[in-house]
Amino acid sequence: xxxxxxxIWPEQPALxxxxxxxxxxxxxxxxxxxxxxxxxxxxxxxxxxxxLCARSLNLWQSSLAERNRAILLAEGEAQSQRIIEREFVxxxxxxxxxxxxxxTLHRQISDTVSKIEQDYNSTIEAxxxxxxxxxxxxxxxxxxxxxxxxxxxxxxxxxxTVSDAHRETMDAxxxxxxxxxxxxxxxxxxxxxxxxxxxxxxxxxxxLEERAEVIDQHMQNYERIRAKDDATLQGLTTSSLTQFFxxxxxxxxxxxxxxxxxxxxxxxxxxxxxxxxYIGAMKTSDIAALVIIMVEIAMGLFLLESLRITHLxxxxxxxxxxxxxxxxxxxxxxxxxxxxxxxxxAYMRDLLALDREALKQSLAGAGVVEANFRWIPxxxxxxxxxxxxxxxxxxxxxxxxxxxSLRTVLGLIGQGVLRALAVxxxxxxxxxxxxxxxxxxxxxxxxxxxxxxxxxxxxxxDKPVRDSKPEPLALTASDHQGAES
Numbered sequence: 001x002x003x004x005x006x007x008i009w010p011e012q013p014a015l016x017x018x019x020x021x022x023x024x025x026x027x028x029x030x031x032x033x034x035x036x037x038x039x040x041x042x043x044x045x046x047x048x049x050x051x052l053c054a055r056s057l058n059l060w061q062s063s064l065a066e067r068n069r070a071i072l073l074a075e076g077e078a079q080s081q082r083i084i085e086r087e088f089v090x091x092x093x094x095x096x097x098x099x100x101x102x103x104t105l106h107r108q109i110s111d112t113v114s115k116i117e118q119d120y121n122s123t124i125e126a127x128x129x130x131x132x133x134x135x136x137x138x139x140x141x142x143x144x145x146x147x148x149x150x151x152x153x154x155x156x157x158x159x160x161t162v163s164d165a166h167r168e169t170m171d172a173x174x175x176x177x178x179x180x181x182x183x184x185x186x187x188x189x190x191x192x193x194x195x196x197x198x199x200x201x202x203x204x205x206x207x208l209e210e211r212a213e214v215i216d217q218h219m220q221n222y223e224r225i226r227a228k229d230d231a232t233l234q235g236l237t238t239s240s241l242t243q244f245f246x247x248x249x250x251x252x253x254x255x256x257x258x259x260x261x262x263x264x265x266x267x268x269x270x271x272x273x274x275x276x277x278y279i280g281a282m283k284t285s286d287i288a289a290l291v292i293i294m295v296e297i298a299m300g301l302f303l304l305e306s307l308r309i310t311h312l313x314x315x316x317x318x319x320x321x322x323x324x325x326x327x328x329x330x331x332x333x334x335x336x337x338x339x340x341x342x343x344x345x346a347y348m349r350d351l352l353a354l355d356r357e358a359l360k361q362s363l364a365g366a367g368v369v370e371a372n373f374r375w376i377p378x379x380x381x382x383x384x385x386x387x388x389x390x391x392x393x394x395x396x397x398x399x400x401x402x403x404x405s406l407r408t409v410l411g412l413i414g415q416g417v418l419r420a421l422a423v424x425x426x427x428x429x430x431x432x433x434x435x436x437x438x439x440x441x442x443x444x445x446x447x448x449x450x451x452x453x454x455x456x457x458x459x460x461x462d463k464p465v466r467d468s469k470p471e472p473l474a475l476t477a478s479d480h481q482g483a484e485s
Contacts, residue, residue, distance in 0.1 A: 028443065029450040036440050043436025050429025057422035061415050068411035069233060073225055075404060076236045080222040087215045091208065098204040105197055112194045119187050237408065244405035250398035254391075258293055261342070261388045264381060265289045268348040293392070296338050300393025303331040310400045339389040346385030350378045 010016075028035065224232040269292075270285035277284040305316040306327045319327070354374070444451060 025447050025450065029447045032443070032447060032451075035443055039436045039439050039443070043433040046436075047429040047433040050425045050432070054422040054425040054429070057418045057425060061418035061422065064411060064414050064418065068408060068415070069228075071407055071411065072233060072236045072240065073228060075240075075408075076225045076232070077222065080218055080225060084215060084218050084222065087211055087218065091211050091215075094204060094207055094211070098200075098207075102201070105201065109194055109197050112190050112197075116187050116190050116194070119183055119190075122183065237412075240405045240408040241412075243401045244409050247398040247402035247405065251395070251402055254395045254398070257388055257391060258297075260384070261293055261392065262286075262289050264349060264385050264388070265292060265342055265345040267352055268345040271348070271352060292338060292342070296335060296389040297392050297395055299331045299335045299338070300390075301396045301399075303328060303335065303393060304396040306331065310396045312396065312400055312403070335389060335393060339386045342385040342389055343382045344385075346381040347378060350381050 221232070225236075266286055266289045269289045270283065273285050273288050279287055301310070301312065302316065304310045305313050306319075306324050308317055311317060316324070316327070
């Protein structure tokens with residue numbers, strides 16, 4: 001209908017089309033200036049608007065980057081403080097456990113050294129002077145006999161007596177020396193005890209030196225964080241990303257463990273609370289099983305929080321030590337009860353599975369076959385049902401790391417998104433601006449016929465004016481002569 005209405009001469013559509021195109025070109029030619037102004041203004045407006053958007057996005061990105069920087073530095077500073085505090089606690093433990101007994105140890109070492117000194121002094125004795133005895137024996141042996149048998153006999157007798165006395169003295173000396181050696185050998189355990197005590201002291205001192213070096217390293221890291229060093233900030237970012245991926249992997253493993261735990265207790269729970277009851281679109285038994293698992297995870301969170309391993313609930317960590325110990329006992333007791341319940345449900349699930357298998361076999365007309373060693377999977381399911389709640393209790397540790405690192409990761413993602421949006425806004429602004437310029441040229445291309453006629457007319461109007469301009473007069477010879485005179 002509209003096509004027929006636009007036809008001026010229905011029997012000649014081409015002529016009607018030519019007329020309409022001519023009218024359109026005429027209208028476009030008459031509104032050329034306004035159309036150019038509209039396109040030029042629209043392009044500039046969109047370009048400036050996109051530039052403002054890009055600048056705003058860059059400002060938000062800078063603000064977000066500064067916020068992420070402050071969060072990273074605060075978390076790194078808090079973590080360094082916790083590490084330094086833990087190292088000081090360990091040093092305090094070493095001092096309280098080992099070096100507190102140092103006065104007693106010093107007294108033991110002093111007593112041992114005094115006893116060794118006394119025993120050593122007791123082994124010291126004056127040895128006989130062999131040269132004097134030898135001189136006497138040699139002198140007696142050198143006295144001339146003068147051929148008198150009585151004198152010779154007397155001298156030989158004296159020589160033998162002196163030699164015997166010398167031999168007895170040496171035997172007594174050797175006996176005393178052996179006794180001294182025995183006494184010195186008895187001192188060996190005391191030496192070993194003293195060496196062992198000194199080794200213990202050395203070990204304790206070495207442990208303190210190692211702890212002191214670790215504390216120095218952490219203090220240097222803490223000072224770099226306080227100085228807001230860029231390299232330290234980059235390291236904190238990398239560490240946060242690593243913690244994010246590791247904690248996400250551990251949480252994924254925990255979710256898989258939770259699903260296995262759910263499968264262990266879902267079937268027996270349907271027998272307990274009824275398999276035909278629904279809450280919304282879910283079975284009541286499934287919701288009950290999920291509630292048990294969630295309560296186990298919550299008890300694990302409270303237990304680790306009471307042990308001050310995690311810091312998700314500061315109010316629990318700030319409780320009095322007595323209340324905290326009571327909370328530890330209560331949460332551990334509840335967790336043990338729930339683990340026992342799950343073990344029972346896992347055993348019940350195995351019995352239900354056996355009954356269903358026996359029912360299927362009886363309905364099929366086959367005899368019921370009892371599998372050998374059926375107790376092995378039953379015990380395995382019970383053990384899994386008892387262990388999985390305690391394993392899920394440790395989810396709090398990766399959950400805390402995930403939450404802390406998630407802030408940094410979300411901040412980095414936000415920075416990237418804002419930066420990309422700023423680039424896209426600039427691209428859109430420039431593209432629209434150039435597109436409007438292209439539309440202006442395209443507009444002129446459509447109306448090039450009247451534009452050409454206009455330029456021709458203008459050129460024809462300007463030509464008489466150019467022709468009517470006076471020609472510069474040429475200087476004659478008389479003028480040259482007048483100028484020279």
